[in-house]
Amino acid sequence: MSSIPHDHVAGHGEGHEEHAHHPAGIMRWITTTNHKDIGTLYLWFSFTMFIVGGVMALTIRAELFQPGLQVVHPEFFNSMTTLHGLIMVFGALMPGAVGFANWMIPLQIGAPDMAFARMNNWSFWLLPPAAILLVTSLFVPGGAAAAGWTLYPPLTIQAGMGMDLTIFAIHIMGASSIMGSINIITTILNLRAPGMTLMKMPLFCWTWLITAYLLVAVMPVLAGAVTMLLTDRHFGTTFFNAAGGGDPVLFQHVFWFFGHPEVYIIIMPAFGIISEIIPTFSRKPLFGYASMVYAVAGIAVLSFLVWAHHMFTTGLPTAGLLFYMYATMLIAVPTGVKVFNWLATMWKGSLTFEAPMLFAIGFLFLFTIGGFTGLVCAIQPIDVQIQDTYYVVAHFHYVMVAGTLFAFFGGTYYWLPKWCGRMYDEKLAEIHFWLSFVFFNITFFPMHFLGLAGMPRRIPDYAQQFADWNMVASIGAFGFGFTQLLFFYTVVKCIRSGPSAPARPWEGGTTLEWTVPSPAPYHTFETPPIVK
Amino acid sequence: MDTNAPTKPDDPRRKSANLRTALVFASIAIVFFAGIIATKWIGGPTIGIGVMAGAVVLFLVFAIGRNLRK
Numbered sequence: 172m173s174s175i176p177h178d179h180v181a182g183h184g185e186g187h188e189e190h191a192h193h194p195a196g197i198m199r200w201i202t203t204t205n206h207k208d209i210g211t212l213y214l215w216f217s218f219t220m221f222i223v224g225g226v227m228a229l230t231i232r233a234e235l236f237q238p239g240l241q242v243v244h245p246e247f248f249n250s251m252t253t254l255h256g257l258i259m260v261f262g263a264l265m266p267g268a269v270g271f272a273n274w275m276i277p278l279q280i281g282a283p284d285m286a287f288a289r290m291n292n293w294s295f296w297l298l299p300p301a302a303i304l305l306v307t308s309l310f311v312p313g314g315a316a317a318a319g320w321t322l323y324p325p326l327t328i329q330a331g332m333g334m335d336l337t338i339f340a341i342h343i344m345g346a347s348s349i350m351g352s353i354n355i356i357t358t359i360l361n362l363r364a365p366g367m368t369l370m371k372m373p374l375f376c377w378t379w380l381i382t383a384y385l386l387v388a389v390m391p392v393l394a395g396a397v398t399m400l401l402t403d404r405h406f407g408t409t410f411f412n413a414a415g416g417g418d419p420v421l422f423q424h425v426f427w428f429f430g431h432p433e434v435y436i437i438i439m440p441a442f443g444i445i446s447e448i449i450p451t452f453s454r455k456p457l458f459g460y461a462s463m464v465y466a467v468a469g470i471a472v473l474s475f476l477v478w479a480h481h482m483f484t485t486g487l488p489t490a491g492l493l494f495y496m497y498a499t500m501l502i503a504v505p506t507g508v509k510v511f512n513w514l515a516t517m518w519k520g521s522l523t524f525e526a527p528m529l530f531a532i533g534f535l536f537l538f539t540i541g542g543f544t545g546l547v548c549a550i551q552p553i554d555v556q557i558q559d560t561y562y563v564v565a566h567f568h569y570v571m572v573a574g575t576l577f578a579f580f581g582g583t584y585y586w587l588p589k590w591c592g593r594m595y596d597e598k599l600a601e602i603h604f605w606l607s608f609v610f611f612n613i614t615f616f617p618m619h620f621l622g623l624a625g626m627p628r629r630i631p632d633y634a635q636q637f638a639d640w641n642m643v644a645s646i647g648a649f650g651f652g653f654t655q656l657l658f659f660y661t662v663v664k665c666i667r668s669g670p671s672a673p674a675r676p677w678e679g680g681t682t683l684e685w686t687v688p689s690p691a692p693y694h695t696f697e698t699p700p701i702v703k
Numbered sequence: 704m705d706t707n708a709p710t711k712p713d714d715p716r717r718k719s720a721n722l723r724t725a726l727v728f729a730s731i732a733i734v735f736f737a738g739i740i741a742t743k744w745i746g747g748p749t750i751g752i753g754v755m756a757g758a759v760v761l762f763l764v765f766a767i768g769r770n771l772r773k
Binding site: 286287349352353354356357360361362387388389390391392394395396398399408410421425 | 717720721724725728729731732733734735736737738739740743744
């Protein structure tokens with residue numbers, strides 16, 4: 172349950188002063204084993220990669236502003252689409268979610284830190300070298316990987332050295348993710364405060380626990396797939412090389428066995444954040460806590476059974492098509508439970524609309540659109556028409572951006588007072604929401620029309636009839652991109668000069684993190700609190 | 704771990720419980736990584752199922768064996 176009945180919470184206030192000394196300057200950040208420091212590092216890394224990936228998105232949209240080739244060469248355009256996807260998924264969204272987990276899970280379950288503090292440090296510091304590998308692949312002979320973030324052979328077998336750097340980057344990021352997941356699972360299973368049973372945990376912890384299980388199961392599969400790509404490229408194997416008897420379609424099966432759960436890996440922590448924000452600003456407990464937990468678990472299980480809906484045009488047998496179509500549709504049931512419960516939580520609540528709540532409602536509205544277009548894509552006869560068109564691009568951006576990213580923005584505003592001890596500028600945050608909401612829809616809603624009209628994705632040039640909506644989408648993209656500078660300014664302004672925040676800035680906040688002072692002391696819950 | 708009794712973070716019992724949990728999940732990750740490559744290397748779903756089954760049996764033997772020792 173999201174609101175924890177802790178009649179007596181002890182152990183959070185004492186002993187902080189004597190433990191507050193820690194290395195200062197750059198060494199603090201390099202050597203830190205503190206979950207709050209590492210959470211901060213993850214969040215800033217995520218934001219940096221979000222900007223890098225965002226610049227790549229704007230390069231794509233600049234080229235697509237009008238038909239013809241104006242800004243970049245087609246090969247570079249393909250590298251941009253590939254790196255944009257990889258950086259946003261592995262560099263921005265996943266580390267962002269881990270940043271929230273590092274900051275909030277120990278605070279929400281009453282643990283003093285993560286279970287493996289040194290491994291936590293290592294998990295983070297693996298990421299910058301991987302990001303550098305990915306970005307510098309642009310400058311090696313042959314350029315960066317240009318086969319799309321899905322890395323399908325045979326293109327990836329034939330590509331230049333940039334592909335090798337990409338493979339190593341994925342290996343490193345995968346290792347980081349697996350270590351982080353094991354840390355999160357161990358922390359949640361073993362370090363919960365006395366009295367905090369699993370079914371009393373805040374939903375954010377539940378969503379992360381299930382996400383971590385998914386990560387442990389699927390990241391090694393991706394690592395295996397790209398390892399086989401590497402051996403195909405350099406060591407004479409022919410796993411996916413048709414010339415030697417291999418099967419490129421097998422790669423697609425293996426990739427999507429990872430790739431589809433990956434979608435839920437990215438969205439489920441966002442579900443958790445939304446499930447914290449909505450009850451707080453509705454001033455009501457989360458409706459249907461147990462059903463929310465079972466719905467998340469149900470989504471996780473189903474996510475392993477639907478991977479081939481990404482491959483409806485590869486010639487699957489009819490029975491396979493039917494199975495994957497119906498199994499995919501089945502995911503709408505637990506997802507619908509979640510949306511219903513969020514709405515029911517708001518129903519007759521004492522609602523206020525601060526920035527976190529605005530982002531949560533924006534999430535609900537837009538994620539539901541993304542979910543419904545996902546159902547459209549799940550219907551195999553329709554998918555055959557819209558496969559690899561801009562309709563699919565619109566669909567997954569409604570899930571990834573309006574879903575996960577909006578939840579991250581909401582979560583940042585929600586917990587920022589706890590993180591830095593200062594309140595953010597509410598007016599600026601609300602402007603950030605409204606500009607993001609409007610520009611997001613200007614960017615991605617027209618892509619539905621483009622896709623239905625037949626515009627393929629991953630092309631630098633297009634037919635004249637797609638020109639108008641592409642121009643609109645590009646204007647929206649630049650608006651959305653520049654709006655995020657306002658987010659950066661709002662956060663920095665809050666950290667540097669915002670008014671002091673109380674321990675519980677939101678009167679509806681009932682979870683354990685609101686029982687510690689703001690900013691959260693360097694060490695918290697050294698004596699575990701008793702949760703009743 | 705019993706969550707009803709407060710334990711210190713550096714409690715050896717807690718540390719070994721953490722290590723056990725981590726090792727279980729790390730070995731699952733290794734089985735998945737090696738399993739997918741072995742399946743493709745040797746070919747056929749039988750190998751994949753064999754790797755998974757072997758891993759499950761090993762887990763059971765290890766889990767039961769630990770308790771038998773006590």
